[in-house]
Structure formats: C-alpha cells, structure tokens
Amino acid sequence: MMRTSVRFSLLTALAGIAAVLFAGCCRNDARGGFDPADAPDIRPELAEYYEEHSDFFRFRTLDDIPDDLEWTDNMHLPDIGSPEARKGGVQRGSMGDFPRTLRVVGPEANNAFRRFILDDMLVGLAGLHPNVPGGHKSYPGVAQEWAVDYENRTVYARLNPDARWSDGEPVTVDDVMFMFFFYQSAYINDPWYNNWYGIGINYTNITKYDEHTLSITMREARPDLERRILNLRPLPKHFFREMGDDFVQRYQWRFMPTTGPYVITDEEIERIRFNRDSITLTRLKDWWARDLKFYRNRFNADQIRLRVIRDTPKAFEAFLLGHLDMFGMNLTEYNYDMLPDDHPLVRDGFIHKSTFYNDIPRPSWGLWINSSMPHLDNNDIRIGIHYALNWDQVLEQFFRGDYVRMQTTADGYGDMTHPDIRARPFDPDRAMEFFAKAGFTERGSDGILRNERGQRLSFNINTGAAPFRGILAILRQEARKAGLELRLEILDPSANWLKVQEKNHDIAFVGLNVSVERYPRYWETYHSSNAYHDAFLEDGTPNPDRRVRTQTNNMQVIANFELDQLIERYDESDCLDEMRELAFRMEEILHEDASFVPAFVFPKFRVAYWRWVRWPDDFNVRFAREPTEYYVHWFDEERRAETELAVRPGGWLARFIPGAARDVGEVPARFPKKVRVFDQWLAVPEDVLEE
Amino acid sequence: MRLNPLTVKKIKRFKSLRRGYYSLIIMGALLLVAVFAELFVNNRALVVYYEGSLRFPTYGSQIAGTEFGFDYSHETNYRDLRDRLRAEGGGFVIMPPVPFGPQEDAYPGEFIRPRPPDFGNRNFLGTDTQNRDVLARLVYGFRNAMIFAFGFVGGVYLLGIAIGCAMGYFGGWFDLITQRFIEIWSNIPFLYTVIFVSSVFEPSLLLLLGIIVAFSWTGMTYYMRTGTFKEKAREYVAAAQILGASTSRIIFHHILPNIIATLVTFMPFLMITAITSLTALDFLGYGLPEPTPSWGELLRQGTERLKIAPWITLSAFAAMTVVLTLMAFVGEAVREAFDPKKFTIYE
Known part of the structure; x- marks a missing residue:
C-alpha cells in the first residue's frame, strides 16, 4: 500500500532524528x-x-x-535597580531550542x-x-x-x-x-x-x-x-x-x-548530557560583585531555569498555567486576543501587564531591495515600490496602532537621527507614475503592470519572520492596486538569512538587530565594498566587470561613490557634530536611492508576568531592550505561594468549574488588577490604566 | 460505448453498494463545486448591470474600477459597487453566495484578527487570522488538494506501472538492480527531503507533487511486478509474442488490462494519502507558498488559537473528515466491487 510506504518513510525520518540526537549525546560530557x-x-x-x-x-x-x-x-x-529587591526564588523561562554549544565563540555559538x-x-x-x-x-x-x-x-x-x-x-x-x-x-x-x-x-x-x-x-x-x-x-x-x-x-x-x-x-553539565529538556543557571552565593554599587540590586533569582518549548503557542499555554514567570506581549495578537486586559487572569490581578516606552535604537525592520536585480536596479521602480506599499494599513490593521512607522534607516539614535526625512506614504497613483517612467504603463488582464516587452511588474518578497506573514499579506493585497505583484516567500529563518546573504533575494523583509550605541553604523550595510568586488574604477565610475559580494550585510547591494566617501569620513571622524552632518547627508542619499523601505518600529516593550515577579518603581532601566536584560526584577516567593494557593484549590477557577471551590482560608480570590504603562522619562508610572 | 461484460458487472456491483455509491455522488458534486468554485465563492460579481449593459466578470480579465465610475484603475471592488448601486440606483450587481476571494481581506480597514461566523457579512464560517473568509479558503483549498491528489495518482501510476511492468516483464538483471535501487530509495527519509528541498527552492504545487511522487511510486511497483510476472507466463502472452507483437503492445494491450483491477482499487486510498500528505506538509509549514489556500495552513492557524478561534480548526477538521471519509467509503466499495473472489470459480 502507498500509505504504508509513506508511513515507513516517516518512521525512517524519525529514526534518523533519533540517531542524530544520540550521536550528539555521546559526544558530550563535562x-x-x-x-x-x-x-x-x-x-x-x-x-x-x-x-x-x-x-x-x-x-x-x-x-x-x-x-x-x-x-x-x-x-x-x-x-x-531597586533597593527593595530581594534575593531568592527561581526564574522560570523558556527557549525555543536547546543550545547547540556552550562555547561563546565559534560555530553555532551566536x-x-x-x-x-x-x-x-x-x-x-x-x-x-x-x-x-x-x-x-x-x-x-x-x-x-x-x-x-x-x-x-x-x-x-x-x-x-x-x-x-x-x-x-x-x-x-x-x-x-x-x-x-x-x-x-x-x-x-x-x-x-x-x-x-x-x-x-x-x-x-x-x-x-x-x-x-x-x-x-x-x-x-x-x-x-x-x-x-x-x-x-x-x-x-x-x-x-x-x-x-x-x-x-x-x-x-x-x-x-x-x-x-x-x-x-x-552537575548540571553532567545532567544535560542525557537530558536536554532544560538548562539551569545557578547564582554564585559568594559572587565578588554582589555587594558592589550598581550590582547589589540586580541578578536576584537564585536560579534561572530555561525549559525547551519549541512553539510559541505552547510556551504561552505554559505561561498561563504559571509554569513560566513572564511572557513577552510585543506581538499584537497576544496582547489583544490571547491575553486581553479583561482576561480573567489579568482582570483578577494574577497576571500583570506592563508597557515600557524608551528611546533606543530599534531593529531596523524594512524591505531590503536588492538593487543588483533586473528592474530593481532602476531607481524609479524602487521609488514606485515605496509608494505602492501600504504601511499605514499594516500599522492600523496588523499592529492596531501599537507600532509606528520607521522614517530613516537609523531611528532611535537621538540627535544622530535625521529629524526631517519622512518615509514615503502609500500612494498608488504616484507609484504608477514612477512605474510608468520605467516603462511599465499598461495593466494586463490580471491587473499587473506590463512593459512594452510584456514583462510583468512582479517581484519575490521573502522573509524568515513567520509571525509577520500577515504584514506581507496586506502589502501584497494593497500593492496590486498600484499594479505591482509581490510573490510571498515565507522561509525558515536560517534559510532566509542564507538567501539574503547570498544576495539571491529580490526584496527581503528583514529586521537587523542593533545594540545601544551613540551613533548608527553605515559601513556594514551601505559601503560598496560590501556590495561588489571592486565596485568602482579609479575615477569613481562603476566597474563594468564587478561581481556581487556575498556574505555581507549590504543587502541592498548599494554602491554609491559619494556615499562611500561619506562613510569613510564618518568612520574616521572624531567629532560628533561632523559625524551628525555626515550621517544626515547619508540618510538623504539613502532616501533618494530608495533601496531600503523603512517599515516600523516598536517604541516600547510590553510584558505580562505573574504577580510574584517584582520590578523597580520605574519598572526598568532606560536602555533596556527587553525586560530582563539588566536583571532588575526579583521574585517574591511569598506572593508566589499565595498566588498558587489562590489559583489552584478554588480561587478564580471555581467560577468556571463547579465544585472546584474549596475553603482556602484567608487567601483572596482576586488581587488588584495591574495593567500599567511606563515611560522612561517619567519617574512614576502613569497609573491611568490601573484599577 | 460497449463495455466489457465483466466491467458492467463490477459497476452494477458497485452501484449496489449504497454507501460507496452515494459517497461517490457526493464527492462528484463537491468536485463540480470545486471546479466551478468561482461561481460560488468569489469576490467578483456573477452579473453586473451598469448603465444599460450587462457584464459577467467572473471569468476573464480584471475590469478596472474606472469602468464602473470609480476613481481607481485597479480591479473593481464589486461589493462596494453593489452597495453603491443599491443606494444610487442605475443598475444592480449579483454576487456569488460567498462574496469573498480566498486571499481577500473580508474586513478591509479593520483589525486583523480571527472573527467568528457572521451571517450578516456572509462569512459563514468566520474568518482566519488574516481576516480571510474561512469558507472561501476551504473551498479553494479543497480544489488545490484535489488537483494535487489527481496529479499524485497520475504520477504514481505512471512511474509505478511503467517501472513495475518493466521489472516484471524483463525480469533478470534489470529486475534485480531496480529492486535494489527501490530498496535504497525508499530508505531516504521523505520528510527530511521535503524540508530540505522546500528550504532551498520556493515550494510550489508542482515541486511538492514531484517530491511526494518521487517517494511514493515505489510501493506500486511491487504490485505491478508480481502482476506482470504472473500474466507473462500465461499462454495468451506467448501467443501474442509468436504473432510478433511488440513489447510495448504486449504490456499495454495484453498484460495491463488484466492487472488493472488492482490499480483501480488503490486509487481512492492513494488520493487520501495525497491529501493527508499535502495537509501535513502545509501544517508543518513546508507546503504550498503563502497565500495559497490550503487546509493544512488553516489547521495550523487554528490549532495555535484553539481558545480564541475554535471555528478555524472546527471548519478545517470537519471538511477534512468529511472528504476523507467519503473517499474511504468509495474506496471500500470499489475494492469490494472489484474483488475477484466474488466471481472466481475454482475448478
């Protein structure tokens, strides 16, 4: 039977996976x-x-x-951190995959x-x-x-x-x-x-x-x-x-x-030889810096225990059951549909939610247009694409107003970010004007523009960010209005990265992570030496025989002689004012070049956590990119016991399951609801949402 | 057309098996709906009467909004047109029962989130996580699954019959080597290959079909091989050889019709295999590219959101159960109708 043979193949696959896992185990000891x-x-x-x-x-x-x-x-x-912080407790988190090495450099260490x-x-x-x-x-x-x-x-x-x-x-x-x-x-x-x-x-x-x-x-x-x-x-x-x-x-x-x-x-190293479902870090009781200023109120948990939970929905379920302490609420759907503010656990104060606004460089989400590809090497086409993308609708429909449009290639650097450049808005008519300049004038029977040679205005758009697939669906639908076809390609993150690094993409939807720095970097992403081998001849004209350089972060394959000069000056400059001037000029060039479509930034982070996780009064530090980065939180074990008692033998559960109610003594069945918004520039939280 | 009396008998027998027969009729009806899905589930109108002329936009090229007095040159939004004509008069629009395309935002301008069934908006099964109509995606997903299933059956039969018959007919070294090859080939992990291929190439219906067929034809060869071996030794084959018939004529005209019964009984089950494989791949995210409608993709979305949007999983699950059960019923009946034991007389 065919069915048997398919099942047999699946079994073989499983056996293969098992073999790989065991091989991995045997290699590993302390x-x-x-x-x-x-x-x-x-x-x-x-x-x-x-x-x-x-x-x-x-x-x-x-x-x-x-x-x-x-x-x-x-x-x-x-x-x-806060002087109220207490040491103790266990931080329980999850990770999507067991680390493939404990080395901090070398293959797979990143x-x-x-x-x-x-x-x-x-x-x-x-x-x-x-x-x-x-x-x-x-x-x-x-x-x-x-x-x-x-x-x-x-x-x-x-x-x-x-x-x-x-x-x-x-x-x-x-x-x-x-x-x-x-x-x-x-x-x-x-x-x-x-x-x-x-x-x-x-x-x-x-x-x-x-x-x-x-x-x-x-x-x-x-x-x-x-x-x-x-x-x-x-x-x-x-x-x-x-x-x-x-x-x-x-x-x-x-x-x-x-x-x-x-x-x-x-002992833990020994344990993970055989059991790769979790990994635990233990706090050093006699850590040399434990009583030093700047450290004494941080790193409070006695242990950090990370479980392998491969799927986000499963991790979320584990969080709702109290097996994980916190869960990031940056994704719109989780914040509004999965765990809305009127969810019983939030309403009754078991789970708190906090939103923290701060002004730091953010991942540069955007479309990286490969300008070495046919048609995409045409500036008019690229500008047309800018106008054909309806980011406003993405922000409204997908992010429900939580995110804001990114304007330049480097937002969030304070005075080093260009103050005037505005990303191009959605305007199908203008988009079609620019497409017409590039020869795409007639709509075909499918509504997609064509040029004289009958070529369709159609590009691949690939991403490795599966949770954002809905964004591309909106862009695709709206771009058709301007006669532009976008073919979506949702890939596995590493496959997507490989494709982009090989510069095989048309348009890549990628966010590059950035660290908190004083000024943005330009060389890696925009210098021509990361775009082509020998991009220019001696006199600054493009080298006709240049080959695309792979494995670099110049994902737009942008090679602009003037830009190169500016980047070199920028990288050698020791004066912040001069660098600012150069950065602004570069942003203008990049805006004109239009090979990067700035997408959106999330000017904050949002987290839901069980009430036993405690935070400083101002919630977090200004440069935090995520809630736990500086370890200013602590765990209130009394609260944990109290909360677990309230949840388990009755408490709110009793309202849904008849007969689950039991006498729980003095434990309140609900706690004060806490859904709070913090701003890094305000010492006290805005208690507008607090009940 | 005159049918072989044996075939007539089989068909009669099949018809007498009520469960399978009615299942086939229902499947046929579903297929018909799938083939003409554009008439039932579509964002293009069936009929537009505007400024004194009738138009039928369902099939054919896009009609720009400007032709109906809108100020845009992209495709007309017929639901808007319907509402406008209703308000202003000057014509009418007849929309299909489900007025949404499978890739279309059914709640334009509103938050993207799964919505429960809303009969007022004609979202009979609600929407998925992209505001797309679940019913529309089910119908077009069914069509894709059936295209895939027929392609799969065709591919597997073609390879399985050709190679299996050749093995049985020629025997000897060819048989030996091909058998060893098949043994090795069927040990390549199928799932890994699919994951590998679809991460390197852009997955498409044809590519997936190719991969799955490439790993599924081997089972068929065994039946064809034994069947051919058996028939080859019969006198009528020897007679044909003596008469000077060519190898291909002997295989396709003499041997194949005699072993075809086995093939037919496999067909419904092969189609079930095809549909479940495609759904499984889509569910795992290695299937058809976005935003192609597919059941596996609906199931994945739904299972991730069982609590907040149970209608997605329920719809896809129900559709799958119904279709696969119908096919299994048809398959059982076909097998019973073709069961030689019923008609064999042992001498």
Missing part, C-alpha cells in the same frame, strides 16, 4: 570527552605570539603611566542562549550605565577606575583586585591580554572576531603595567572611545589553556568560568 592528560598547552604559543607582536602586546611598569591622567570611577551615578552566559552576564571592564540621560556613561565592572587619554586614543584602567572568575581565580590584566590573543586566534573558527579584534583593525595596543593596571589603544579616536574600550570583557586565560586545533570540539560543552553572577554547575 570535558567534551577529551582527556586532559593529552591536552595541548597554549602557553608557549601564547608567549611566542606576544613576543612576535610586541607592538600590540606591550609590557611596561607602573612608572610608565603618565602622571597627569584624570582617573574616574563614576561612583556618583545612581544605583541600578545562538539565543548565549546571552545567559555572555552578553547579559559576563562583567566587562566597565558597563554602560543604562539609566542616565544624555551621553553614555560607564560604571565600574572588572575595572574599578579608568582614565581616558583622548589625544593618544588610549584608555587606562585599574582592575578591581577582588574580581574573581567563578572558579575562584583572580581576574588579572593577563586575562584581558589573553582575550585579544583568543579573538585573534584561528583556532576559534570565527572570522568576525578575528577581524574585529585583529591587530590594527580597531585596537592597536594593549599594555600591561602590573597585574591590575593596563591601557588599551584604538586606531581611531572615535567619540565613543571610552565605551569601545571599556566594554571589552576579559576571558579566563587559565580555562583556555587547552586551546588548540580541536578547540571547537574540546570546548563544545564546557562552561566557561565567568565574572558574572550565574554559573552552570558541573
């Missing part, structure tokens, strides 16, 4: 199956490397430090789990204070004070002698030096790090004065020199002693000692 006895020793090579690059890695004495430096520690800045062991956790030289308005200020991390020598593009820093790795080893200047060696090394198999930290690329020197004093020099004197150096994070030299050709496998499942508050214990 030391990655590698015997420490035959481990390579990186130290001789390290010494040799330092000697070979003695300009980069320098050793001096304390006497060589200039006397006229002004040391600062910014201890006057406000504390982060995964969603990394923030729990690196990005949000590992304490660097000094942090960016997330809660002071105006210019970016640093607060002490591993370095307890620092001095900026702007003229020589150098920052000096003194490490905190108390700083410790989670395995008890002290943090020293050697670890900072080693960090450069590590990132420059070919063993880590990670070209991005090799490039960024490469000798003379961004950093030109690190000097050790004693175990706790160092200086680092950059190639260019950028306005944010201090931040670019102080956000560096030392790496545990002693842990990576076994580095070698087999680095990727050897460190695949080993937890790197951290300067941060949470570790994965050896």
Whole structure:
C-alpha cells in the first residue's frame, strides 16, 4: 500500500532524528570527552605570539603611566535597580531550542542562549550605565577606575583586585591580554572576531603595567572611545589553556568560568548530557560583585531555569498555567486576543501587564531591495515600490496602532537621527507614475503592470519572520492596486538569512538587530565594498566587470561613490557634530536611492508576568531592550505561594468549574488588577490604566 | 460505448453498494463545486448591470474600477459597487453566495484578527487570522488538494506501472538492480527531503507533487511486478509474442488490462494519502507558498488559537473528515466491487 510506504518513510525520518540526537549525546560530557592528560598547552604559543607582536602586546611598569591622567570611577551615578529587591526564588523561562554549544565563540555559538552566559552576564571592564540621560556613561565592572587619554586614543584602567572568575581565580590584566590573543586566534573558527579584534583593525595596543593596571589603544579616536574600550570583557586565560586545533570540539560543552553572577554547575553539565529538556543557571552565593554599587540590586533569582518549548503557542499555554514567570506581549495578537486586559487572569490581578516606552535604537525592520536585480536596479521602480506599499494599513490593521512607522534607516539614535526625512506614504497613483517612467504603463488582464516587452511588474518578497506573514499579506493585497505583484516567500529563518546573504533575494523583509550605541553604523550595510568586488574604477565610475559580494550585510547591494566617501569620513571622524552632518547627508542619499523601505518600529516593550515577579518603581532601566536584560526584577516567593494557593484549590477557577471551590482560608480570590504603562522619562508610572 | 461484460458487472456491483455509491455522488458534486468554485465563492460579481449593459466578470480579465465610475484603475471592488448601486440606483450587481476571494481581506480597514461566523457579512464560517473568509479558503483549498491528489495518482501510476511492468516483464538483471535501487530509495527519509528541498527552492504545487511522487511510486511497483510476472507466463502472452507483437503492445494491450483491477482499487486510498500528505506538509509549514489556500495552513492557524478561534480548526477538521471519509467509503466499495473472489470459480 502507498500509505504504508509513506508511513515507513516517516518512521525512517524519525529514526534518523533519533540517531542524530544520540550521536550528539555521546559526544558530550563535562570535558567534551577529551582527556586532559593529552591536552595541548597554549602557553608557549601564547608567549611566542606576544613576543612576535610586541607592538600590540606591550609590557611596561607602573612608572610608565603618565602622571597627569584624570582617573574616574563614576561612583556618583545612581544605583541600578531597586533597593527593595530581594534575593531568592527561581526564574522560570523558556527557549525555543536547546543550545547547540556552550562555547561563546565559534560555530553555532551566536545562538539565543548565549546571552545567559555572555552578553547579559559576563562583567566587562566597565558597563554602560543604562539609566542616565544624555551621553553614555560607564560604571565600574572588572575595572574599578579608568582614565581616558583622548589625544593618544588610549584608555587606562585599574582592575578591581577582588574580581574573581567563578572558579575562584583572580581576574588579572593577563586575562584581558589573553582575550585579544583568543579573538585573534584561528583556532576559534570565527572570522568576525578575528577581524574585529585583529591587530590594527580597531585596537592597536594593549599594555600591561602590573597585574591590575593596563591601557588599551584604538586606531581611531572615535567619540565613543571610552565605551569601545571599556566594554571589552576579559576571558579566563587559565580555562583556555587547552586551546588548540580541536578547540571547537574540546570546548563544545564546557562552561566557561565567568565574572558574572550565574554559573552552570558541573552537575548540571553532567545532567544535560542525557537530558536536554532544560538548562539551569545557578547564582554564585559568594559572587565578588554582589555587594558592589550598581550590582547589589540586580541578578536576584537564585536560579534561572530555561525549559525547551519549541512553539510559541505552547510556551504561552505554559505561561498561563504559571509554569513560566513572564511572557513577552510585543506581538499584537497576544496582547489583544490571547491575553486581553479583561482576561480573567489579568482582570483578577494574577497576571500583570506592563508597557515600557524608551528611546533606543530599534531593529531596523524594512524591505531590503536588492538593487543588483533586473528592474530593481532602476531607481524609479524602487521609488514606485515605496509608494505602492501600504504601511499605514499594516500599522492600523496588523499592529492596531501599537507600532509606528520607521522614517530613516537609523531611528532611535537621538540627535544622530535625521529629524526631517519622512518615509514615503502609500500612494498608488504616484507609484504608477514612477512605474510608468520605467516603462511599465499598461495593466494586463490580471491587473499587473506590463512593459512594452510584456514583462510583468512582479517581484519575490521573502522573509524568515513567520509571525509577520500577515504584514506581507496586506502589502501584497494593497500593492496590486498600484499594479505591482509581490510573490510571498515565507522561509525558515536560517534559510532566509542564507538567501539574503547570498544576495539571491529580490526584496527581503528583514529586521537587523542593533545594540545601544551613540551613533548608527553605515559601513556594514551601505559601503560598496560590501556590495561588489571592486565596485568602482579609479575615477569613481562603476566597474563594468564587478561581481556581487556575498556574505555581507549590504543587502541592498548599494554602491554609491559619494556615499562611500561619506562613510569613510564618518568612520574616521572624531567629532560628533561632523559625524551628525555626515550621517544626515547619508540618510538623504539613502532616501533618494530608495533601496531600503523603512517599515516600523516598536517604541516600547510590553510584558505580562505573574504577580510574584517584582520590578523597580520605574519598572526598568532606560536602555533596556527587553525586560530582563539588566536583571532588575526579583521574585517574591511569598506572593508566589499565595498566588498558587489562590489559583489552584478554588480561587478564580471555581467560577468556571463547579465544585472546584474549596475553603482556602484567608487567601483572596482576586488581587488588584495591574495593567500599567511606563515611560522612561517619567519617574512614576502613569497609573491611568490601573484599577 | 460497449463495455466489457465483466466491467458492467463490477459497476452494477458497485452501484449496489449504497454507501460507496452515494459517497461517490457526493464527492462528484463537491468536485463540480470545486471546479466551478468561482461561481460560488468569489469576490467578483456573477452579473453586473451598469448603465444599460450587462457584464459577467467572473471569468476573464480584471475590469478596472474606472469602468464602473470609480476613481481607481485597479480591479473593481464589486461589493462596494453593489452597495453603491443599491443606494444610487442605475443598475444592480449579483454576487456569488460567498462574496469573498480566498486571499481577500473580508474586513478591509479593520483589525486583523480571527472573527467568528457572521451571517450578516456572509462569512459563514468566520474568518482566519488574516481576516480571510474561512469558507472561501476551504473551498479553494479543497480544489488545490484535489488537483494535487489527481496529479499524485497520475504520477504514481505512471512511474509505478511503467517501472513495475518493466521489472516484471524483463525480469533478470534489470529486475534485480531496480529492486535494489527501490530498496535504497525508499530508505531516504521523505520528510527530511521535503524540508530540505522546500528550504532551498520556493515550494510550489508542482515541486511538492514531484517530491511526494518521487517517494511514493515505489510501493506500486511491487504490485505491478508480481502482476506482470504472473500474466507473462500465461499462454495468451506467448501467443501474442509468436504473432510478433511488440513489447510495448504486449504490456499495454495484453498484460495491463488484466492487472488493472488492482490499480483501480488503490486509487481512492492513494488520493487520501495525497491529501493527508499535502495537509501535513502545509501544517508543518513546508507546503504550498503563502497565500495559497490550503487546509493544512488553516489547521495550523487554528490549532495555535484553539481558545480564541475554535471555528478555524472546527471548519478545517470537519471538511477534512468529511472528504476523507467519503473517499474511504468509495474506496471500500470499489475494492469490494472489484474483488475477484466474488466471481472466481475454482475448478
């Protein structure tokens, strides 16, 4: 029977999956199956490397430090988090997939789990204070004070002698030096790090004065020199002693000692060899920074437990059952249909909702038009496409007014964002004017414009963001009004990314994530060297034989000679005013070029959480991109017990299931409803919605 | 047309099996509706009487809004036109019973969210997560599924019969090698291949059909091979060979008609396989490209929102159950009607 054969194939597929999983399990033990006895020793090579690059890695004495430096520690800045925060409890979250490695660099290390062991956790030289308005200020991390020598593009820093790795080893200047060696090394198999930290690329020197004093020099004197150096994070030299050709496998499942508050214990590493349904991080009870200002009110949960829940709807169900503490409500549908404000759990105060507005750079959602494709290389067509896209309807219908239109390629950089450029509105008539200029004048029998040669005005539009498929459906339907056909292609996120990186797309609907920085970056996305190999001839005219360059973020394949000059000047500038002027000019060029269609930004984040999750009075810090990024929340275990008691043996459930009511003593069946809106610029929440 | 008395007997037998016979009639009616779906479920009007002339926009090219006095050049919105003519007079518009296309926003300008059935707006089964009419998507999804199913049956038969017969007829090394090939081939995980292919290429009906047929024809070869082996040894084949008939003539004119009965009984079940496979792939998100209407896509949407929009899952599930049950009934009846045991006389 045919049916049998199909089922047989499915069985085979399952067997295949099982085989892969088991193979994965066997490879994994606390030391990655590698015997420490035959481990390579990186130290001789390290010494040799330092000697070979003695300009980069320098050793001096304390006497060589200039006397006229002004040391600062910014201890006057406000504390982060709330003094009411209490330690304890378990943070229960979910992840879509089990991490494929515990390494923080190298293949597959750039995964969603990394923030729990690196990005949000590992304490660097000094942090960016997330809660002071105006210019970016640093607060002490591993370095307890620092001095900026702007003229020589150098920052000096003194490490905190108390700083410790989670395995008890002290943090020293050697670890900072080693960090450069590590990132420059070919063993880590990670070209991005090799490039960024490469000798003379961004950093030109690190000097050790004693175990706790160092200086680092950059190639260019950028306005944010201090931040670019102080956000560096030392790496545990002693842990990576076994580095070698087999680095990727050897460190695949080993937890790197951290300067941060949470570790994965050896028992946990052992456990996840066999059981990959969750992973738990445990707070270090004697963390070196636990009583320091800026840290004492943060990182409060004793444990962070992350369960693998593959589908968002399932994670949401787990949240409603109280198995997860929080759930992001950024998606319109979840906020208004799945868990509306009058949902029993919200109405009766079991689940609180908070919306937090802040002004930081946001992911640049938009349509990236590949201008190396036929027809799309025509500026009129691209402008026509701009006018043919009904983003207003998307904002109204899909986002119900929650999101706002993005206007430039770099919104949210404060005074570095162009104030006047406005994204083109939906206007089918104007769109058709521009299409007509490009020769598309007649509508065919299907309503799509055609040119003289009978070619249809039709493009592929691909995305990996499945939750946003509805957006494309609206755009597609509305674009037909202007005679433009958009063929939708919803791909798996990695397949989509591959397609875009190979520059095989017509139009890609992609959002690039950005970090909180003082000014936007242009080189990666707009410089011609990321669009073509040898884009221009000597005289600045386009090279007729140029080939498209793949694997870069210039997804518009934009190559504009003037823009190149501006980007180069911008990247070398040390004056914020000049950079602003250049940035504005570049935004104007990009607006004219019309190969990027700015889509929308969500100028806030929204989260629903059980009432036992507590937050500071002003909810969060200003630079937070998501609620848990700075770990200012804490868990009120008394409330948890009280709430669970109220939910489980009766409580609100009794109203739906007859007979479920039981005597629950003093526990109230409902709590005050809390649906609140916070604004980063206001100290007190607007209690307009609170009942 | 004169039918073989045996065939007449089989048809008679089939007709006497009431459940299967009526199922076939209902399926036929559904197919007919699917073929002419544009007349029942469509955003184009059936008839427009405007300024003294009659027009039938259902089939044919788009009619620009300007032709009916609107100020836009894209396709006329006939529901707007109907409302306008009702208010102003000067003509009339007759819309199909369900006045929505399968890819159309049934609540233009309003929030995108699933809406329960609303008879006033003629959304008889409610809308899906894109404000699209569920009934419209079911009907056009059914059409796509049936196109797919017929394509699947055709493809599997073509490959299965050709290769199976060749194996049985030629035997020897060819048979041996092809059998080994089939064994290896059927061990390639089908689902992985589909996932892999549809992440590299843009999935389309033809591509999916190709993949699924490529992994499904092998089962058919076994039946054809044994059937051909058996028939090949009969005297009438030898007689034909002596008369000088060509190989293809012997296979297609002499052997095939004698083993065709097996094939026919497979057909309804093959179609069930095709529909469930397509639905499963769509459900997993590796099926037809957006925004092609499909049952699997409806089921996926619905199961993610069981609490807030049960009508999506209910509709798609009910439709699937009905169609698959009807097909199974037809299949059972066909098998029984073609069961040789009924007519075989053992001597």
